Amino acid sequence: MAHAVPDLPYAYEALEPQISAETMRFHHDQHHQAYVDKANAALAQTPWADVEPAELLTRLSELPDTIRGTVRNNLGGHFNHVLFWESMSPTGGGEPGGDLARAIKETFRTIGTFKETIEAAAMSTFGSGWAWLVHDGTRVLIVTTTNQDSPLSDDLTPLLGVDVWEHAYYLDYCNRRAEYVRAWLEVVDWDVVAERFAAAPVPDVSDVLLRTVSISGKNTPFGEITLDDARTQSAELGALAGWGPMAKVGTVARAWGELAKNLEGRGATCVAELDPGLVKKMAMDLWVIPPERGMI
Ligand SMILES: [Fe+2]
Numbered sequence: 001m002a003h004a005v006p007d008l009p010y011a012y013e014a015l016e017p018q019i020s021a022e023t024m025r026f027h028h029d030q031h032h033q034a035y036v037d038k039a040n041a042a043l044a045q046t047p048w049a050d051v052e053p054a055e056l057l058t059r060l061s062e063l064p065d066t067i068r069g070t071v072r073n074n075l076g077g078h079f080n081h082v083l084f085w086e087s088m089s090p091t092g093g094g095e096p097g098g099d100l101a102r103a104i105k106e107t108f109r110t111i112g113t114f115k116e117t118i119e120a121a122a123m124s125t126f127g128s129g130w131a132w133l134v135h136d137g138t139r140v141l142i143v144t145t146t147n148q149d150s151p152l153s154d155d156l157t158p159l160l161g162v163d164v165w166e167h168a169y170y171l172d173y174c175n176r177r178a179e180y181v182r183a184w185l186e187v188v189d190w191d192v193v194a195e196r197f198a199a200a201p202v203p204d205v206s207d208v209l210l211r212t213v214s215i216s217g218k219n220t221p222f223g224e225i226t227l228d229d230a231r232t233q234s235a236e237l238g239a240l241a242g243w244g245p246m247a248k249v250g251t252v253a254r255a256w257g258e259l260a261k262n263l264e265g266r267g268a269t270c271v272a273e274l275d276p277g278l279v280k281k282m283a284m285d286l287w288v289i290p291p292e293r294g295m296i
Helices: 020-041 065-086 099-110 113-125 177-185 190-199 207-209 227-239 249-265 275-286
Strands: 130-135 140-146 155-161 214-216 216-221
Touching: 020 065, 020 216, 065 155, 099 140, 099 190, 113 130, 113 177, 140 207, 155 190, 207 275, 214 227, 227 249, 249 275
Parallel strands: none
Antiparallel strands: 130 140, 130 155, 214 216
C-alpha cells in the first residue's frame, strides 16, 4: 500500500478569500505530494509500508536510524496535511459548540481566549511548524510542534492544527502570519473538530475511582464522592487557606470547589458519573493522583 494524497473535500477556490486557490494548489498538489512521495520511497520494501500513518507516528522509535528521520518528516507531513485539509470548509468559521466548546472553556475560560492563545502559539513557533489543539486524555491543550512533527508522537490526540510553514500563507499574506491565522480560524470546520474530540481516547480511571479520600474524617472512595462531600471539603480546606504549614491548601480547596461545580453542572450524583477525562483531571488537581503534564 503506497500512501496517497487525498483529493481536497472542496474546490481549490472554495476557501477564498481567506486562502487563495493558488495557495491551495501549490500546498496540496506540490508540497503535500512531495511529503507522500518521500514517505513512500523511504517505506517501500520495509515491514512498515502498510502501517497506517497515525499508528506509525506513535512507533517511530521502532524504525531503523536510516529511515526514522525521513519518515518522521514526510509521513508526519502527510498525516498533518490530511488533517489540515479536513479541518477547513467553505461553510466553516464561527465558534465550536457542545462538549467541545465546554472542554475548550474549561481550559481557556472563553472561546475568545482560546483563539488568542492558538494565534500566540502560532506566532511563537520559530521557523516552520504547527500550532495544535490537542487532547491529552484529560483535557484539551494547545501545543506547538516544529517541522512536521505530529502530536501523536507525544501521545497527544490532534484535534485541530494550523500549518505555519510559509508555504501555507506566504502567497496570500507575505510575512503577516497572525493575519493568516485569524483568517484560517474563519474557515475551521468545528463539526469535524468536535468529531475528533468525541473520538479522542479517554483514560482508564477505574483505579482512580477506588482511591480513598478522607472527607470529614471518613475514608471515601473518590468515585463515591458527592456534591455535598465536595462542598464540605472545599469549605473545610478553604478555612485553612493561608495557614503557613499548608501552603497549597487554598489551591486544593479551590479544586474541591471546582469539583463541586462540575458535579452540579453535569447533574452527577457522584464522581464516578463524570467523564473519565474529567475524573482524571480533577484527581490530578486534587492530588488524589499526581499531575503528569504541564501546559501552555
Ligand atoms: Fe503545509
